[in-house]
Amino acid sequence: MALALTYGTSHTLVRMRLASLRHALKDSFRLTWIVTGGLVGLVLAGGTIWVAAKGDHDVLVVVLGVWMLGWVVGPLFAGGGDETLKPEYFTMLPLPPRTLSTGLLVAALAGVAPIISLIALLSLVISGGTVAAALVAVPALLLQLFCFILASRLAVAVYGVLLQVRAGAVIAALVNAFILAFTAQGWALIVAFVSTDVQGTMAKAARIAPSGWGFDAVQAAGRGDWLQVIGLLLALAVLAGAMLFAWSALLVRRTTASHANSKPRRLLTAKTPGGAAAAKEIRSWTRDLLYGHKAIFAIAYGLFFCMMPLAIGLKSMLPWAGPAAVVMAGSMSSNLYGADGTAFWTTLMTPGSARPDVRARQRAFLLVFGPSTLMITLLLTWWSGYHSAWPLVLSALPALLGGAAGLIVACSVYSAVPTTDAHKRSGNPLNSGENEGETMGLVYVMLVLVATTCAPALLVALNAGWWGVPVGLLSGVLCWWYFGRVAARRLDKRGPELLTLLRHGRSPAEQAKKTAGFDALPKWRRTLAGFCLGFGAIPLFPQAVVPAIFKLTGNHDTKSWFLALYQTGPWQWVVIVLMAALGLSMYAFGGLTYYRAKKRAPGGSVAAVAS
Incomplete structure (x- = not known):
C-alpha cells in the first residue's frame, strides 16, 4: 500500500515537473538561460569525462568533489534552487512525509541539471578500466547522483532554518559572502594552497568525502576488492537514506511550523x-x-x-x-x-x-x-x-x-x-x-x-x-x-x-506585451544579448578594474590570471583599456538589445512596460 502510494505520488509529481518545464521553455528569456546553462554544463561534463579518459584519478576525484559542492552551494545563489513544486502546495493532501519527500526527490530528477550531472558521472564508468568495474560504476553513479540532489535539497532546507533566526541569518550571510567572494578572488587561496605542495592532500580529502565514495568503489572493483565495493555502495545508500530522512523532517517543520507574533519591543514615537x-x-x-x-x-x-x-x-x-x-x-x-x-x-x-x-x-x-x-x-x-x-x-x-x-x-x-x-x-x-x-x-x-x-x-x-x-x-x-x-x-x-x-x-497579456519585442528578435541575437549581460563583468572587473587598481596602488608583483599584468610598459594600460571597452561594449549591446526590444513592443514605451 505504502509502495503504491509512493509510486503514484512520484509519477504525478514527475508529470507536474515536466509540464512546468515545458511551460518554461515557452518563455524566451528563461529558455535562453536554460540553454546557456545547459551548454556550459555540457562543456564541464565533457571536461570531467576527458579527465577520466586521461586516467588522472587524483584530478578526477577532486572534480567530482567540485560537482557535489556546486550542487550544495549553487541553489543558495539561485533563490533556493528550482522549487517549481513547493512542499507547501501539498500540505492539505494526506501524504506521509517520506512519501512526499521521495516524490519531490524523484521529480527533481526531471530537469536539465540532473541530466548533465549524470553525464559527468559517466566518468566513473570510463575510469573503471575493467568490465567488472564498469558494471559497479552503474549503481555507484546512480547513488552518487541521488546523494548530489539530496545534499542540495538538505542544504537549502538547513539554510532556510538558519534564516529564520537572527544568529543563523548572520552565519548564513557569512558563508554566502565567502563562497561568492571565492568565485572571484579564490585564485589567491588556490595559489597559496598549491604553492605549499599539498595537491595530494586535496585528493585524499576528496576521496574521503562522500563525493569520492562512488569512485573508490569503482577502483576497488578494478582491484577485485569486493568487500570494499559492497561497503562503499552500502555507505552511499545509507547516506542517501539519512539525508532523505533529515530532509523529510525539515519538510514537516517547514509545512507545519507556526510563528507566533511577538509584541514590539518599542513603539514608534516619531512626531513627523x-x-x-x-x-x-x-x-x-x-x-x-x-x-x-x-x-x-x-x-x-x-x-x-x-x-x-x-x-x-x-x-x-x-x-x-x-x-x-x-x-x-x-x-x-x-x-x-x-x-x-x-x-x-x-x-x-x-x-x-x-x-x-x-x-x-x-x-x-x-x-x-x-x-x-x-x-x-x-x-x-x-x-x-x-x-x-x-x-x-x-x-x-x-x-x-x-x-x-x-x-x-x-x-x-x-x-x-x-x-x-x-x-x-x-x-x-x-x-x-x-x-x-x-x-x-x-x-x-x-x-x-x-x-x-x-x-x-x-x-x-x-x-x-x-x-x-x-x-x-x-x-x-x-x-x-x-x-x-x-x-x-x-x-x-x-x-x-x-x-x-x-x-x-503582471497579467499574461502584460507579460506577453513585455516580451513581444524581445521574442521577435532572431534567436542568435537574444542568446548573444543574454551572454553579454551574464559575462560582461569578466573583462570589465577582473581584467580591467582590478589590474588598474594594482597599478595605481603600486603593486607590481602579482600577475595571477590578469592578462594586462603580463604585458610590459604602456601595453599594460592598453590591455586594461581594451578589456574595459570590451566589458562595457558587452553590457551596452545586451542593454540596448533589451531596450530596443521593449520599444518595439505593443504599447511602445519603456516607461509603460516598467510600470
Missing part, C-alpha cells in the same frame, strides 16, 4: 512623517531577517573579496573593502519597494507620503552602511600601508554611498519586481517568487550602475590627488538628491500602478 518613515525603515533593517542577511552579506563580501589576496601577501586590495561593500549593498537593495509587496498600500494611502518615504529609505541605507564602510575603509587602508590609496578611496566612498542611496530608490520605483509578501514567505526564505531571474538581472545591472557613480571622483583623484574628495562628496550628494527626487515624483504619479503590480504581478 519623515521621522515615522525613517523609524520604520531602520526597524526593517534591524528586525527583518532577510534585510539583516543582505546587510551582513554585503559587508562580509567586501571584506572577503579584498582580504583573500592576503593569502599570497597582497595588501593592495585592502583599501577597497569599504567601496566594494557599498557596491554590493546597493545591488542587493535594488528592489526595496518590490520587497514591500502589498504593504506598500499603507504608504500609498497616506497623502503626501511619497517624498518622506523615499528620503527615509535613503537615510536608513546611509545609516546602515555609511559608518561601517567608512570604518572598514579607514582601518584597512591604514593597515595596508599604501598611502597613495588614501585620496582614491576617500574620494570613491562618499560618491558610491550617495550614488547607491539614490539609485536604489529610483531603481526600486521604476523597475520594481513583484516578490512574495513577507507574511506569505514559504519555509524557504531564499525563494522570493516566480520572478527570481528578473530580480537577479536587476542586481547585475545595479552592480555596474553603482560602481560607475564614483568615476568622476576617481578621475579627479588620479589627476589632482585630494581634490577628488570634495568632488566625491558633491557627486554623492547630487546623486542622493536627484535620484530621490525622481523616485518621489514617480511614486506620486504612478503609485497605484506600482501597487497593482506588487499585488497581482
Whole structure:
C-alpha cells in the first residue's frame, strides 16, 4: 500500500515537473538561460569525462568533489534552487512525509541539471578500466547522483532554518559572502594552497568525502576488492537514506511550523512623517531577517573579496573593502519597494507620503552602511600601508554611498519586481517568487550602475590627488538628491500602478506585451544579448578594474590570471583599456538589445512596460 502510494505520488509529481518545464521553455528569456546553462554544463561534463579518459584519478576525484559542492552551494545563489513544486502546495493532501519527500526527490530528477550531472558521472564508468568495474560504476553513479540532489535539497532546507533566526541569518550571510567572494578572488587561496605542495592532500580529502565514495568503489572493483565495493555502495545508500530522512523532517517543520507574533519591543514615537518613515525603515533593517542577511552579506563580501589576496601577501586590495561593500549593498537593495509587496498600500494611502518615504529609505541605507564602510575603509587602508590609496578611496566612498542611496530608490520605483509578501514567505526564505531571474538581472545591472557613480571622483583623484574628495562628496550628494527626487515624483504619479503590480504581478497579456519585442528578435541575437549581460563583468572587473587598481596602488608583483599584468610598459594600460571597452561594449549591446526590444513592443514605451 505504502509502495503504491509512493509510486503514484512520484509519477504525478514527475508529470507536474515536466509540464512546468515545458511551460518554461515557452518563455524566451528563461529558455535562453536554460540553454546557456545547459551548454556550459555540457562543456564541464565533457571536461570531467576527458579527465577520466586521461586516467588522472587524483584530478578526477577532486572534480567530482567540485560537482557535489556546486550542487550544495549553487541553489543558495539561485533563490533556493528550482522549487517549481513547493512542499507547501501539498500540505492539505494526506501524504506521509517520506512519501512526499521521495516524490519531490524523484521529480527533481526531471530537469536539465540532473541530466548533465549524470553525464559527468559517466566518468566513473570510463575510469573503471575493467568490465567488472564498469558494471559497479552503474549503481555507484546512480547513488552518487541521488546523494548530489539530496545534499542540495538538505542544504537549502538547513539554510532556510538558519534564516529564520537572527544568529543563523548572520552565519548564513557569512558563508554566502565567502563562497561568492571565492568565485572571484579564490585564485589567491588556490595559489597559496598549491604553492605549499599539498595537491595530494586535496585528493585524499576528496576521496574521503562522500563525493569520492562512488569512485573508490569503482577502483576497488578494478582491484577485485569486493568487500570494499559492497561497503562503499552500502555507505552511499545509507547516506542517501539519512539525508532523505533529515530532509523529510525539515519538510514537516517547514509545512507545519507556526510563528507566533511577538509584541514590539518599542513603539514608534516619531512626531513627523519623515521621522515615522525613517523609524520604520531602520526597524526593517534591524528586525527583518532577510534585510539583516543582505546587510551582513554585503559587508562580509567586501571584506572577503579584498582580504583573500592576503593569502599570497597582497595588501593592495585592502583599501577597497569599504567601496566594494557599498557596491554590493546597493545591488542587493535594488528592489526595496518590490520587497514591500502589498504593504506598500499603507504608504500609498497616506497623502503626501511619497517624498518622506523615499528620503527615509535613503537615510536608513546611509545609516546602515555609511559608518561601517567608512570604518572598514579607514582601518584597512591604514593597515595596508599604501598611502597613495588614501585620496582614491576617500574620494570613491562618499560618491558610491550617495550614488547607491539614490539609485536604489529610483531603481526600486521604476523597475520594481513583484516578490512574495513577507507574511506569505514559504519555509524557504531564499525563494522570493516566480520572478527570481528578473530580480537577479536587476542586481547585475545595479552592480555596474553603482560602481560607475564614483568615476568622476576617481578621475579627479588620479589627476589632482585630494581634490577628488570634495568632488566625491558633491557627486554623492547630487546623486542622493536627484535620484530621490525622481523616485518621489514617480511614486506620486504612478503609485497605484506600482501597487497593482506588487499585488497581482503582471497579467499574461502584460507579460506577453513585455516580451513581444524581445521574442521577435532572431534567436542568435537574444542568446548573444543574454551572454553579454551574464559575462560582461569578466573583462570589465577582473581584467580591467582590478589590474588598474594594482597599478595605481603600486603593486607590481602579482600577475595571477590578469592578462594586462603580463604585458610590459604602456601595453599594460592598453590591455586594461581594451578589456574595459570590451566589458562595457558587452553590457551596452545586451542593454540596448533589451531596450530596443521593449520599444518595439505593443504599447511602445519603456516607461509603460516598467510600470
